[in-house]
Amino acid sequence: MAKGSLINLVELEALVESKLADTSLAPAHFDYYRGGACDEITLKRNCQAYQELSIWPRMLVDISKRSMSLNLFGQQLDMPILIAPTAFQGLAHERGELASAAAATRLNTVMTLSTLSNYSIEEVADAATPVNDSKNGHHLWYQLYVYKDRAITKELVARAEASGYQALVVTVDSPMLGRRERDVHNHFTLPVGLRAANLENFALDKIDKSQEDSGLASYIASLYDTSLTWKDLAWIISLTNLPTLVKGVLRPDDALRAIECGVKGIIISNHGGRQIDTTISTIEALPSVVAAVENRVEVLLDGGIRRGTDVLKALALGAKAVMIGRPVLWGLALSGESGVETVLNLLKSEFDLAMGLCGCANLTEITSDLVSKNK
Secondary structure, eight states, X not given: OOTTSOSOSTTHHHHHHHTGGGSSOOHHHHHHHHOOSTTOHHHHHHHHHHHTEEEOOOOSOOOSSOOOOEEEXXXXXXXXXXXXXXXXXXXXXXXXXXXXXXXXXXTTOOEEEOTTOSSOHHHHHHHHOOTXXXXXXXXXXXXXXXXXXXXXXXXHHHHHHHTTOOOEEEEOSOSSOOOOHHHHHHTOOOOTTOOOGXXXXXXXXXXXXXXXXXXXXXHHHHHBOTTOOHHHHHHHHHTOSSOEEEEEEOSHHHHHHHHHHTOSEEEEOOGGGTSSTTOOOHXXXXXXXXXXHTTSSEEEEESSOOSHHHHHHHHHTTOSEEEEOHHHHHHHHHHHHHHHHHHHHHHHXXXXXXXXXXXXXXXXXXXXXXXXXXX
């Protein structure tokens, strides 16, 4: 990405739209990435809710030496900004998930691979292996969708663990696909040459065009397990020695049920506003979940993070780390691996500035008194 071409993530989506002709993204696939459910109220609300929180910075604190490093499930990371799972990154760039994984490795953070990736678990693990590091896939977590055929679940979990992924992320908010009307209009499908690579062994790698709906909606309706319950989550956790996080929780009572099942982490998420519209924003849901879990597990958050101050607000309200999705896709579309690095570095730099201006030399000093809800 050319130096000076991007100065913040707020402008990034519009920049990509203006340069679509110069990217691998077709207009329908740009819509797939940016779209939300129905009227896209939750999609917008995820960002807007941060603007309703005020920061109360501390003064005259020595911030000459700052660190944003943290330990997360035994991994020492350089920043509390992780890459969220997003499907079909090959639509944005020919190297897709390989590029995102390599960028995460270089910046010593985590990339979470989607079940619906265009490159396989093993291919992405190879791309994410640090130079001179024998621990394959050190900077990777694996996100799991649960299919009706439980043999698929067992195989995917086993492959991720064997390939060196460091955590399992079970998405629980999409037993059915939300109504994404942009995709319905466009009859979303994957172009020739792209496939859901992890599912080739089960002949489920093709997502066909639908004449009446999105191809993805038809695919999920035919294959995802709508009978999934907390009992099944406990079974999934029993399949692996990896720490398991549950993604898609918004309610304190659901967080407590997840802890009872044995999860090690909660990811507060509304699927980027793509499932049921008018749900609560993730930053608004965060405090009550944090209060309920009482430090028994790690709490992370995704949705709407566009500024370093957003990261600071999320951590002040109790998140251990945040995850970003769409901005990574936009960086990928613009400039592949270097575009993803630019996006992560921009947000990291803004967060470092926010920490310093709030009198925080490290993450433990980002406390709840720094943030209040606007009246």
